[in-house]
Amino acid sequence: MEYKHESTNEFLRIYANNIDNKDRAGFIRASPSNCCIDILDVERNYRGLGIGTHLLRQMERKMKEAGCNTVNVKVGRSDSFTDPPFSFYEKNGYKHSHPWWKRVVWPFLNWEMYKNLE
Numbered sequence: 647m648e649y650k651h652e653s654t655n656e657f658l659r660i661y662a663n664n665i666d667n668k669d670r671a672g673f674i675r676a677s678p679s680n681c682c683i684d685i686l687d688v689e690r691n692y693r694g695l696g697i698g699t700h701l702l703r704q705m706e707r708k709m710k711e712a713g714c715n716t717v718n719v720k721v722g723r724s725d726s727f728t729d730p731p732f733s734f735y736e737k738n739g740y741k742h743s744h745p746w747w748k749r750v751v752w753p754f755l756n757w758e759m760y761k762n763l764e
């Protein structure tokens with residue numbers, strides 16, 4: 647897997663590319679001005695291989711370099727049939743910004759999580 651970084655004033659982007667078959671395996675995008683990750687997506691046939699974790703860790707490092715002390719992410723359903731990947735972010739050290747009961751009452755909203763960077 648090859649990880650390709652791209653930076654502009656507006657966005658930081660990292661692409662995970664399978665160099666053997668030129669597939670795009672995953673992508674993460676963040677805005678350094680509001681310290682927020684707005685896209686993280688790993689293609690279905692590449693999930694569960696650690697690519698999402700790797701993209702997230704690399705992006706946290708880039709955001710720290712860009713002056714962010716905290717990373718925020720909005721976590722929701724990618725479609726109506728899948729659960730939001732809260733535990734993926736919890737495993738990566740993220741905490742919920744809102745109490746659990748709000749997520750139960752409004753399950754289809756995107757809920758913010760955050761992590762303080764060391």
Ligand SMILES: CC(C)(COP(=O)(O)OP(=O)(O)OC[C@H]1O[C@@H](n2cnc3c(N)ncnc32)[C@H](O)[C@@H]1OP(=O)(O)O)[C@@H](O)C(=O)NCCC(=O)NCCS
Nearest residue numbers: 686687688693694695696697698699721722724731733734
């Ligand atoms: C969520 C997502 C980015 C995870 O990427 P990934 O490369 O499959 O994740 P990893 O292989 O690094 O998984 C790391 C851990 O998170 C867990 N995890 C992965 N996807 C998960 C999900 N959808 N829900 C809950 N836990 C998940 C794994 O079980 C794994 O745990 P383990 O180490 O104890 O086995 C990927 O499933 C995805 O793109 N989903 C659809 C889009 C989406 O929901 N994006 C997030 C928007 S906020």
